[in-house]
Amino acid sequence: MFCQFTEGYSISELSILYRYMLSCRRTYLLGALWLIGTNGFALLIPWLLKLAVESLQYPARALHSSAWYAALIIMAALAQGGVRIFSRTTLLHAGRRIEYQIREDLYAKLLTLDLPWFDRERTGDILSRFSNDLTNVRMLLGFGMLNIINTVIVYLATLYLMARINPSLTLYAVIPFPIMILLVKRISSSMFRRSKRAQEELARLSSHVEENVSAATVIKAYCREESQIESFREISARYFDCNMGMARLRGLMIPIMASTGGAGTLIVLFMGGSRVISGAMTLGDFVAFNGYLAMLIWPTIIMGWILNLMQRGAASMSRLNHVLKANATLTEPSQPAMIQKIAGDIELRNLSFSYNSEPLLKGISLRVKRGMRLGIVGPVGSGKSTLMRVIARLYPIGEGMIFIDGVDINRMPLRTLRDAIGFVPQDSFLFSRTIADNIAYGKEGAEAGKIEAAARLASLERDVQRFPNGYETLVGERGVTLSGGQKQRTAIARALLKDPTILILDDPLSAVDTKTEEEILAGFSDYYGDRTVLIVSHRLSTLRGCDLIIVLGNGRIVEQGAHEELLALNGQYAAIHREQQLRAEIEGY
């Protein structure tokens, strides 16, 4: 009965879980043993009750007094309580342990996935897989398993004991149970369907709110507040109807559960009662029988719910499998080239790159020798950042297009390649850690002196001195909120400290003014040494010291040469130059 799923998730989604469960098989086994113990003591109680009643009814035939049985009941109760703590903790802990393990595996997988994968997925969605979906799976593994094992034990033992008292009565008494399980299962699967509909309505409702909030200015400008409220009322009413549809079903659950137990009691009352009167059963049997019947109710109720949980668990597991089974297109080379140290000669041979379908880089050929400084300019969307990213192999690139020291980067171990590159991305992403941790991000455990030197070189030192805890100040909400310029300079210090052979600066100081940018970059000339440097900038003044400047347009190199040569060409570079001069004039107006 577990294998029928009305929705499109097959139980095979859960198969990956068996591996995790197998790794915890001892814990599950132990938990099952504890559960047997728990139920052993729990099942003793109705039997002791029977003996007590019999000893009260027929004191002559009794082995022990009812007080003796009462004492045994209390002892069994305490023992049952004690063992129950172990059974519950063991199995629920197993759920948490496996959840931990799956989360570990998910995260490890994430780290191996490439940027194209992250570009396709939404962060919120990944996060929800880590929280909501993992929770559903954990519930199944902990709480669900606890109850599945428990139900099996309770059913087997209770039915056996009931049959020992009176087999035919047992048969009658449990008649309502299968009916109830079927009812609960049917109800929960239509609940599942309705709840999906309700979820869709809720999604519609929240996107209406989202749209409304994002378009607040339009709505105000056109005085559409009232009509927005009206359409929200309609959506809200539809959602209300969906919810009431669910409520009607949910309302059924409680009485069905209660009446199943009651129906069993009714059958026992009438049929068992007549057996007691006819002398086929003792009063003690009757009492014990009632007690056992009561013990079956809770596991039966929970079975219907477990079926639901398995459905949700399978749906969630399929969402987790989406991550666990994801494949990165960008992988380590199967036959890596043996490289000791990268010197820094870069060669691009007819480099083309497309992302989705639109080609972003078209036939770029270029040689940048070790120790050279290359400047890159061009309008927004001309492919400057893309070029920087493919050189660092953040995006997968075809064979035979990018060579470093004459070796195709696809054949270089990723670690070697990236160790050689210091990259300052356009959006300077910093972590919510201390300034020192952020600067030393590429060189773990760097000495304080080195960190400070890198900060000084990036003109960050004076800013850090003003922070409450200096280099130990946390970045972000819980510490200081850095300005755009401070963030960029921290990201520069981070790349400088790494002591790279190739330094890539992708518009590294867009948030500071021209003068400051020039000052900061002027301080780098000693540092550059024989490093290969690639600088993207939207300010030509920044590129003045470059050995070669390329102008990109629409993914192609449209002009190249030194500053003076490019000016003399009187083409795009010269146009950008004029524009920036005008801008400087306007700025100073």
Added chain:
Amino acid sequence: MHFGGLYEDEIVGKAYDRRLMGRFFRYLRPYRWMVAGTLSLLPFIAASKLAQPYLLKVAIDNHLVNGQMAGLPLLALYFFLLLLADSLLTYVEVYFLQLMGQRIMQDLRMELFAHVQRLPAPFFDRTPTGSLVTRLTSDVEVLGEMFTAGIITVVGDILVLVGIVGIMLWMNLKLSLVTFSVLPVLVWVAFTFRRRMREAFREVRSRLANLNSFLAESIGGIAVVQLFNREATERREFTRLNAAYRDANLPVITWDASLYALVEALSSVAVGLIVWYGGGEIVQGALSFGALVAFIQYIEKFFSPIRDLSAKYSIMQGAMASLERIFHLLDTETAESPPSPQPSPTKGEGAFLSTPPSPSPIETIEFKDVWFAYQGDDYVLKGFNLRLQRGEKLALVGETGGGKTTVTRLLSRLYELNRGSITFNGVDIRDIHLQELRRRIGVVLQEPYLFTGSIEYNISLGDEAARQRVEEAAAVVGANRFIKNLPNGLNEEVRERGGNFSAGERQLISFARAVAFDPEVLVLDEATASVDTTSERLIQEGLRGLMAGRTSLVVAHRLSTIQDADRIVVIHKGEKVEEGSHQELLAKKGLYYRLYQLQFKD
């Protein structure tokens, strides 16, 4: 459905806050009859539950022990009827509880939504969209849960508990007292556990927050992680946080399991006590067998609601936290009423709408020494002056961040100016009824915003009068040409944010929108984004249609616009620096001359 032991990532706080609940109860008022109805059902439900063990007692004492078959079928029938009544009444009860809960949720949601509509534009600048969506969805949902699983069922549970205690005391005083001797233990256990759980939860919550923010950061900074070869260290840190979270959960499980096991054990201990003391009573003839069995059943019924008390507790905690956030949003000032000395809209309407139904046309618009800052003293406009005559087309030009867009926002009073005044025919706009003001000024924003729905809806925005003019408006701006080619014409669906239309088409739809509302004054913020030449031609034609015969104030980014303008005003660093016609300004060779070369020349 909730079972003991299911704790999710709920908020830890008070489970009952009198101030919040007091305010929440006001929402129950419209449904007071339904509340009264469901409350009045509770005693009947309790009675039908409580009568079942009693019938069992009668059956045992009068029939089973005596061997008297006659009357047993009748008793069974009574039992059946009680069962039926119990089920039916519970169904009705649960249904109406949820109906009430859903109604109240809907009321709250509508109130919140309507409230958000009245919030001023600056509020939306500083509030993340996501948090507002959460207020209207998740937070309201949590309150619904309080209804289905929490508050009123607690009333029912308490009624059952009191009823059980009453019946037991009535059946046998001494036996009851012996049985209830476990209660102090139960109370002590419950309170101790509550305290422990609260502490354990706080730990769980803070570790979960750490884990989640670390994860979010890893995803956001994945490129940096990979570029700096930090996978191994990041993984180690994640493992540490992940393990810390797992370990924080273990005590919660242990405490919860202990509570659950103890409650179970106590209920069985109570059974033992009944047998021990009751056995003696039976021997003395002071208690019947039936009463003994009924006692045992009562005590089982007594403990069952206590079992999921902890789940209910956490639902209530969550509900309080949501209420707090919802009320906080409802208490946010709707500063749409002006902060002027006489902020009465009646005065405003009186002053401007003195001659309804057709108010006098706007002859002049004047900015006098206008100062404005979005934040603190960071003034974007510094003593800005401008005069616009009826029928004039005025273009605003200047560098980004110079204050052009701000001028348009102040005119439609999306933001309130700090100093100075803006007047229409000499009347301060703060004295004009806001709706009236915005009806007379048509605003086209820089980024055209399209809603999900049809094109027709996007042009009319659901306004009846505008709907009449949709086709005409589309024709005026030339949008009809591409609309005609769509399979469903005006009824073509617009996907989220207009994703299925090109930038140019989106612009045209937003132009048509402005035309359909037929405003007296047009305020237009031209998009800066460059578009292909076909779109550019479409947009230029659209703009001409849009501005024809209308007083217009345009933040200009294209050559055709400045060439068509009657007058150009140059804004620089929050002030008007130059003014005149295109030719005059060019001849001056000043700031405009440079801007022209930078922004407009091809």
